[in-house]
Amino acid sequence: MTTSALTRVSEQLCFGGKQIRFTHQSAVTNCEMQFSVFLPPHAQTGKVPALYWLSGLTCTDENFSGKAGAQRVAAELGIALIIPDTSPRGEGVPDDPDGAYDFGLGAGFYVNATREPFVKHYQMYDYIVSELPALVEAELPVSAVRAISGHSMGGHGALVIGLRNPERYRSISAFSPICNPVNSPWGIKAFSGYLGDDKSQWVHYDASVLLAKTQKALPILVDQGTADNFYPQQLQTDSLSAAARQSGADVQVRLQQGYDHSYYFIASFIEQHIQFHAKFLVG
Template identity: 60%
Template sequence: MSALQTLAENRCFGGRQLRFEHAAESVNCTMRFSVYLPEQAEHSRLPVLYWLSGLTCTDENFVTKAGAQRAAAKHGVIVVAPDTSPRGEGVPDDPDGAYDFGLGAGFYLNATQTPWSTHYNMEDYLRHELADLVEAEFPVDAQRSGIFGHSMGGHGAITLGLKNAERFRSISAFAPIASPTRCAWGEKALSRYLGPDRGTWKDYDSSLLIERGAAKTPILVDQGEADNFLREQLKPELLEHAAQQAGHALQLRRRPGYDHSYFFIASFIDEHIAWHHDRLCAV
């Protein structure tokens, strides 16, 4: 297991906000991630939540904008925020410099197409390498792990959570890309990372996973009704329909006036952390 290098440490609500980098085998590059350790971590093993950010973000956006530390400190929850894609010398990017593919847009999948497959294995990185590293290095209770995220990260949180129910016991999302196989963001990314065979895309579509009988882990979703991407990219109605047809517990809360920004996330992040805490501590 690769050694962690500490990049930053700040006192926050009695705990510590930390940032690290390490050599990651699954993505063949150096990865960075942030960890919030509440004060309770000094003497107890705690539940852990993995936050997945959206397009163009790094691990730092959530840490500095969401205001999650206060609720994490109150409930005694460790929060881990990985980067959104591999980075560094030799890691390919979109040749046109587009924001919705390549660096900052890893879509939390394992790419099968060249040149992306060498580095863009974010699914393996998150569910195996990073989770194993966190469980080895920090006082987390591995039986009480949850996952949540925003937009592209909401897509990642739901798909990873549904496919790895033995590792992630709770799932929530803000404005997730509900069905990447049926929106422009998803079609662009999936076709390039996975190739033209749409049958290979199904494992990375939350709505289709639920339709196909995925694990019945309850899901909480908040969606702003003033979100500019709501109709063309996010399509929460597809997730809602799939859950209704499959009998999957989905709480979809539509929030009038809220957009796609971190102001929206900051408004409801405390509720998400409390929701996860209640479910993880009931396990």
Template identity: 60%
Template sequence: MSINKINETKVFDGLHQRFTHQSSSTQCEMTFAIFLPPQASKQPVPVLYWLSGLTCTDENFMQKAGAFRKAAELGIAIVAPDTSPRGNSVPDDSEKAYDFGLGAGFYLNATEAPWKEHYQMYSYVVDELPALIESQFPVTHKKAISGHSMGGHGALTIGLKNQDKYQSISAFSPITNPTECPWGIKAFSNYLGNDQVLWQDYDACKLLAKHGCQLPILVDQGDSDGFLEEQLKPNHLIDVAAQQQLDFNLRMQAGYDHSYFFISSFVDDHLTFHAKHLIPITVSK
């Protein structure tokens, strides 16, 4: 598969790189970023896939989260795809709203016209992108998934539906129950149509209640988040997880909002959490 490097920057003795490639899933050119820690120059390393939120691109997390120092220390690569297909042929919200269309792919496979031709972000993140990364970069098959807001929704639902592909799941401020919040209802009714049974396949609360989870999950949520009650509904996820008695930890963080100030405050915790499951512990004899 052909990829085109946009740029490369050295950081904490590792490399941050951006690439474009023609995607067979989304039928358009996609952009992704990768951070390769210094350990990758000597041996393959595990990967954390990061999914960003509404309006974001591959650049937001890489520039604002402050994750490179800890990722370099732990020896974990980070891959950040774009949040939706892009290009002149890709349809957008008719009113250019921030919560649907470009920048708002919701990490699902659309079934409704005109969205279904390009909005196949689930297949892109689950299958196409990891296959590309594993064929082009010095990484192992071990991977974890994380994300923020819409991307937290993506990380939870993708991880829950593909428990054989990931070692661990985490999220910041995720949309936990999109079938019951305005962002999710708008996106799902357009991308998936009016059959709400189909919506449940992309709802973390519904998936967790139906299938449970064998993977460890860490979620951080700020209690001063302006979207907390209407859009994110972490209490719904807490209730389901308690019923399932899972390896699940949702931490309400006092005074924090929805921003990357919040993410940067706890991203080291998430990287350390994933490292415990991605990197084997060597016991000295």
């Protein structure tokens, strides 16, 4: 199946629904992008709400699809899963000059880059917020009733995007998110590379800074494993909790004893996260 804008790469039946992978040409990232979609059985008879999932460093759209085990509960609840890639890719798209895993390809950090040579392609914030939903909702049986979630770098992206665009989403959740990237080694490297040295621009992409100042936060659920080797230095969950107390926002931060940073952790709690979102997505 090829629509006016989407090219199907693969399709499999899954829990009575369809797991599909698409490519399309992006005007925002100036390259071909790929993303995956799970359409529940309910999509055969009408439009369904969507949970957008943002993955972490080194991932593509296929990690969550194959490892999280999210399709069963999404099929039961009638929720589509929209799973974008983590960065632009392809010929001419710049990477980390040293080939490191935490910058460049697979590490777009869901920001709009302003520095050369990344500004032409690394516009992942606009891609996730505007271009991808418009495309999905025009071409697929998916409504504009949305929630957003993610893991690690993607948890950072979900929190920031949801906090900055409360009118576009119903709820937010995250696993092991980078909560305070302006003070995290990962965040400092990425923001310096994509945005430059002006730290006044960094705070627009920091969930803890945004949450502390918000007057209209969506319901938020965060799970963090206590055996995560990136907790607390890179992830700085306590900063998000402090910000929630400051703003009085509706934020649940759950420390899960003994869980690490892996997809085993995500698979253990993804059903609870989708059920959390269903309260706001499904009438």
